[in-house]
Amino acid sequence: MWSSIGAWLLNGEKTDLDQMMRIILMCVITVVLSGASLAQSKYIDRRGYASFFSSAPLEDIKAENNQVVSIVDTGTGEIVASMLMRSFRFRKSLMEEHFNEKYVESHRYPKATFKGVIRNLSQVDFTKPGSFTLEVEGEISVHGVTRPLRVKADAVVDDASVRAKAVFPLTVRDFGIEVPRLVMNNIAEVVEVTVMFHYQLLNP
Amino acid sequence: MKARNVLFFFIPLFVGVVAIALLYYTERPVMSNRRPDYTLTATNLSEAFAIDEARANERYGGKVLEVNGRLREVISDGDALVLEISGEAGTTGVSCYLAKGNERRASGLATGQMITVRGVCNGALLNVVLDRCVVIERRKDRS
Numbered sequence: 242m243w244s245s246i247g248a249w250l251l252n253g254e255k256t257d258l259d260q261m262m263r264i265i266l267m268c269v270i271t272v273v274l275s276g277a278s279l280a281q282s283k284y285i286d287r288r289g290y291a292s293f294f295s296s297a298p299l300e301d302i303k304a305e306n307n308q309v310v311s312i313v314d315t316g317t318g319e320i321v322a323s324m325l326m327r328s329f330r331f332r333k334s335l336m337e338e339h340f341n342e343k344y345v346e347s348h349r350y351p352k353a354t355f356k357g358v359i360r361n362l363s364q365v366d367f368t369k370p371g372s373f374t375l376e377v378e379g380e381i382s383v384h385g386v387t388r389p390l391r392v393k394a395d396a397v398v399d400d401a402s403v404r405a406k407a408v409f410p411l412t413v414r415d416f417g418i419e420v421p422r423l424v425m426n427n428i429a430e431v432v433e434v435t436v437m438f439h440y441q442l443l444n445p
Numbered sequence: 446m447k448a449r450n451v452l453f454f455f456i457p458l459f460v461g462v463v464a465i466a467l468l469y470y471t472e473r474p475v476m477s478n479r480r481p482d483y484t485l486t487a488t489n490l491s492e493a494f495a496i497d498e499a500r501a502n503e504r505y506g507g508k509v510l511e512v513n514g515r516l517r518e519v520i521s522d523g524d525a526l527v528l529e530i531s532g533e534a535g536t537t538g539v540s541c542y543l544a545k546g547n548e549r550r551a552s553g554l555a556t557g558q559m560i561t562v563r564g565v566c567n568g569a570l571l572n573v574v575l576d577r578c579v580v581i582e583r584r585k586d587r588s
Contacts (some may be wrong), residue, residue: 287571288522307525308542310570325574327507327567341507351502351568 282367284403284440285312291324291436293411295429302336302428304329311438313403315367318359320377322436323352344418345384353383355390365396372397375405386416403440408433476544476563476579479509487514487539487573488532494569495536505566510575512539513561516554526551528562528578537571541578550580558583 289309295302306329311322326347331337341347357379359365365373375394380387394407410431413420420428483505490512493501514530517538521527526548528541541562543551554560564578 288525288527307523308540308567308570308574308576323570325568325570327565328574328576348503348506351506352570 282316283312283314283443285443286310286438286440289322289324289436289438291322291329291434293329293432293434295432297429302331304331304337304340306330309436309438311440312443313359313405313438313440315365315403318362320355320357320359320379322355322438324354325352327351344420350383350385353381355379355381357390365398367398367403370398370400377407381411383411383416384418388415401442404438405440406435406437408435410434476509476565476577477581479563481511481563482508484511485513486532487512487530488536490566490573491532491536491538494573498569502568506568508566509563510566511561511563511581512541512575513559514539516556516558516560518556519551519554528554528560528580529572530560530562537569537573539575540572541575544577544579547579554580554583 287310288307289311290305290307291309292303292305306324308328309322309324311320313320326345327341329337329340331340357377360376360378361374365375373396375396376391377394378391379389381390382388390409392407392409394405396403396405411434412431413428414430420430490501490505490510493505512530514532516528517531518529519526520529524545526543528543528551529538530541531538541564544564560580561582562575562578563581564575567574567576
């Protein structure tokens with residue numbers, strides 16, 4: 242059928258009706274292919290946001306990182322994110338020093354990464370503006386330890402960008418990060434992690 | 446006697462508390478006053494991470510670097526200003542996040558000019574990342 246349509250497009254009789262039908266069909270094919278390419282595109286955020294918040298009896302600690310890189314493939318649903326541990330900023334410089342030198346040992350494990358996939362990709366339309374809840378499942382690696390992670394992210398699709406936000410808990414000890422007894426009232430066992438991305442279309 | 450004993454106890458305690466508070470809350474030395482641990486070009490730095498990232502992290506990670514290269518782009522991202530410094534062809538380059546309060550020093554920078562920046566190396570993602578950067582030198586040469 243498609244070969245006969247192709248032949249008719251190229252070699253059909255040149256009547257006014259035929260020409261009009263040919264033009265209409267070419268337009269339809271172009272629109273369909275454009276929609277398909279938009280649905281199968283890679284988006285990137287070179288300066289994404291990640292933070293963690295620890296609430297303990299003696300103090301609350303928050304650290305923020307504005308240098309997170311993340312890429313999402315709206316065709317396959319694959320998501321990757323990578324951040325440098327030294328890019329986390331604390332209000333107190335000594336706290337930042339302890340974080341890097343004693344807890345996450347950033348000289349040995351300089352990055353934290355996530356690789357996953359959008360499980361409900363069929364329910365998300367990236368080709369037109371809208372709001373969706375993404376069910377993301379994958380693996381997160383911190384301090385040399387990899388753990389499975391499943392989160393829900395709120396996503397807003399605009400004309401040429403995708404915004405996403407997720408909030409989830411992480412248990413510090415699960416990643417081999419030991420909190421000394423002396424500071425147990427200063428650092429929580431479970432921290433609240435927030436990630437926010439504003440993805441733009443990745444130029445080929 | 447008792448009053449003197451009390452003083453002997455509270456004075457060191459007071460000094461200790463002040464010392465800890467200063468240590469805990471003191472901001473880092475200003476980058477422009479810090480001596481760099483290494484001075485190198487954006488090309489050399491990018492290549493070091495491309496060839497052996499683990500070794501480059503060990504050598505440069507967390508250190509103060511002074512990096513020279515050609516300014517490719519100035520990116521304003523919220524309240525952050527990022528200088529993208531390119532190396533020679535085939536290298537990824539350096540992303541330099543300016544320290545707060547240094548945005549004015551970056552004004553007037555033109556793409557294509559050679560600049561020298563000083564900052565802390567956090568590691569490499571798409572580019573090598575320098576943080577808390579200050580602009581040390583700029584040259585108008587665009588050749």
